[in-house]
Amino acid sequence: MFRVLAVVATTLLVPTVAQAAQRDNGPAAAQVAAQICSNLQQQLGSTFASTYGSLGQCGQQLAGQAQTLVDGCTAQGQPGTDVYRQCIQSGITEAVQKITGTTGTTTVTPSAAAVAEDICNDLHGALGSTCEAKVAATAKTVIAGCVAKAQPGTSAFSQCMDSAIDAAVKAQRKTIAKQTCASLQHKLGKSAFAKKYGSLAKCQAKKANG
Secondary structure, three states, X not given: OOOOOOEEOOOOEEOOOOOOOOOXXXXXXXXXXXXXXXXXXXXXXXXXHHHHOOHHHHHHXXXXXXXHHHHHHHHHOOOOOHHHHHHHHXXXXXHHHHHXXXXXXXXXXXXXXXXXXXXXXXXXOOOHXXXXXXXXXXXXXXXXXXXXXXXXXXXXXXXXXXXXXXXXXXXXXXXXXXXXXXXXXXXXXXXXXXXXXXOHHHHHHHXXXX
């Protein structure tokens, strides 16, 4: 299932809690606290510093509240399920609304940064430390494609995102494999390369699936 969470309200923006989490796991309490604090900083402006100090200090102050939220959602559903994600989303939104006094109807929509991290997590470091920047355009295309097909927050949208992210990962692996094999052929020479890999196509297939 699609692992990226982002809550957008009429007067409230809650960034994804999955930006620091793996696709198959739920967010840690520290990550939830960080998301709440990030939103509070945006909503409260200059009063944030006088109330909480820094983002790090805010996270420490709200750690207990965040842990209670995570524990409560874990009791309602297995991390990674729609029930769990919706619970976390609602909890973060309610926490920020309670503190800031804002209200709004929430819908679920992903951010390009979160989708990019999702793709990079599945590539397991293949594109290095700048992976997210390299796949940013792909992430935006994935989101736009699924928004055009289904309403964000629905199961159809989640399924679309799952498929699109998987397709993006496969495409990136193929591109990486082509570059790797071309480099190996140049380094080894055509004769030694052919002896070891057979052909460019076979090398690419092996690297893409490896």
